[in-house]
Amino acid sequence: MNLTRFEKGLKKLSEVDGNAGENVIAALNDIAPDLGKYIVEFAFGDIYCRENLNLQEREMITLSSLMTLGGCETQLEVHINGALNVGITPKKIIEIFIQCIPYTGFPRVLNAVGVAKRVFQLRKAG
């Protein structure tokens, strides 16, 4: 069966982000539906479905990039959940952020660890 890029992307998005990812797309429906479509098709259908890196490696790279960018707390929250969903441990997530200190300095790392703390607590509570 030949899946479209959108179908492939939606499947991958569910695999990585579960409901959180679908909520991001749904929240875009009335304001910028094409933005949601591109995230599904391009980010998840094209990029996340590629070979040469496994899903855990892709999430590690994504977390490093989002943390370094700064101002992406909402997206970090989604992808910290995604990292946990694909089997990266909380300890390893914190370690990813610590590895970035020499390249980004402490403030970006403090912000990312703050988001991680909230996510870990919510999942424990939930």
Add this chain to the structure above:
Amino acid sequence: MNLTRFEKGLKKLSEVDGNAGENVIAALNDIAPDLGKYIVEFAFGDIYCRENLNLQEREMITLSSLMTLGGCETQLEVHINGALNVGITPKKIIEIFIQCIPYTGFPRVLNAVGVAKRVFQLRKAG
């Protein structure tokens, strides 16, 4: 035997970056020797020697962070070499940059791939 942070860092730096890393430190000797010392002690002695991530994972994270920062072509060159030194394949290095497209856009990725192209050619030539 108890290695100092500097000794531990120097050993790790050689393991990762070979001569290129030592050249960066040497070039700082007459202008900012303490900067070189901190890179060895803190970045390599403290951070790179930690557990929870292996050396290949640390280089993947470092490449993602440097590429996202932008304006770090010199440091990217050192760490693309470092990534190859610890056994990451050229194909996987390119894949790391491609995974970042949705978070950084194309220009940062084009710059990083340009540096990688130069590094790969130099190592083949050398």
Add this chain to the structure above:
Amino acid sequence: MNLTRFEKGLKKLSEVDGNAGENVIAALNDIAPDLGKYIVEFAFGDIYCRENLNLQEREMITLSSLMTLGGCETQLEVHINGALNVGITPKKIIEIFIQCIPYTGFPRVLNAVGVAKRVFQLRKAG
């Protein structure tokens, strides 16, 4: 009649941002009045009053720049209102953000679209 840079700027600021712009300046009065003065004189009196681009084009450029910078949600809110005030449609504002995806990646665009969604709702409600 020869208007001062401040008078020219204040007039332009009202034309673009209406009350929102004046509120930004007023909020600075007790803490950093000169900052407000420079925004009026330089940003609006000097730059916004120049020729070669019309007001709609200037707001399009401003939105692109603010979105790309990141961490400027407050200023984006003011200038999304400004863009609407000078006649740019909501559909076109979203399109400006979408055009930036290849250069900034998705996270900055998601943040900007989130601000736009809030602004559009507030104006509909108001």
Add this chain to the structure above:
Amino acid sequence: MNLTRFEKGLKKLSEVDGNAGENVIAALNDIAPDLGKYIVEFAFGDIYCRENLNLQEREMITLSSLMTLGGCETQLEVHINGALNVGITPKKIIEIFIQCIPYTGFPRVLNAVGVAKRVFQLRKAG
């Protein structure tokens, strides 16, 4: 006739960037061919072919975003040429950069104007 995303993108890329764009893609062929494919398909086939903004407006937005990002001198060079190709005058290109001063400060604008100066001279010489 139904063009593929790649065919649509290649046509648009030629329309905007002429040979310069094709050279960027060609230079990627031996190192990261998929990166070139995504630029053609996604940036040009999906985004640049959308409605709601004309080609001149899209180039204005692209120049604003690239200038604000910083460290994108190579991409600025391609898109300053692109802007000229779609009929934006040199005077208006400089004006776009000047409009960004209040949001990015002078250094980014100085760098962008430096690239523009080189591009304008090369085209006059050529």
Add this chain to the structure above:
Amino acid sequence: MNLTRFEKGLKKLSEVDGNAGENVIAALNDIAPDLGKYIVEFAFGDIYCRENLNLQEREMITLSSLMTLGGCETQLEVHINGALNVGITPKKIIEIFIQCIPYTGFPRVLNAVGVAKRVFQLRKAG
């Protein structure tokens, strides 16, 4: 008496940031204790204890850097308090931000001045 890097850093941290700094470290204890340790040892024990710049100059530099980075409102709050603690006047803190306008543009400065306003009010109220 030979203080360890951690002891030296903790002393300097208290001198600069008072309770606020210790709260940042304490908040990291259950999630990323080593991150707190590195901030104390490296940022405060190594860097802040160096010669050639006095404490007021170090805080001026830190405020300039944090403001320019963007997205560091939490860290700005700690260091605006730190600047006041080491004797920099509120007027001079605002002036530091104003000096950065030509290099960062207005939005980053507006955000920093907004944080300063809140800090000054809290200390007056407290």
Add this chain to the structure above:
Amino acid sequence: MNLTRFEKGLKKLSEVDGNAGENVIAALNDIAPDLGKYIVEFAFGDIYCRENLNLQEREMITLSSLMTLGGCETQLEVHINGALNVGITPKKIIEIFIQCIPYTGFPRVLNAVGVAKRVFQLRKAG
């Protein structure tokens, strides 16, 4: 005698940057003369002429901001010269960059120290 903003700025620019500053302005004359005018009038006539910080403090802040921004090597070169011109020692310039490590990470600092090394050598040679 009442100096215009431009005259005040030009005087201050010469005081800080000597010929290097005037060269930046001259290089803009044929491509973007107003950009040069704004740098003189606003950055130097308005901001650099303010009270509450002395010239050495203003250059310290400027160096911190330019280093943190990244991609501003040309402007760093001008202002490292400016810092030396107003009496900041080479040792103190390096110290300013080192103070920023915890906030920007090592790559930006390495780039800035590289520029400083070149400037110091050129002035010794000259």
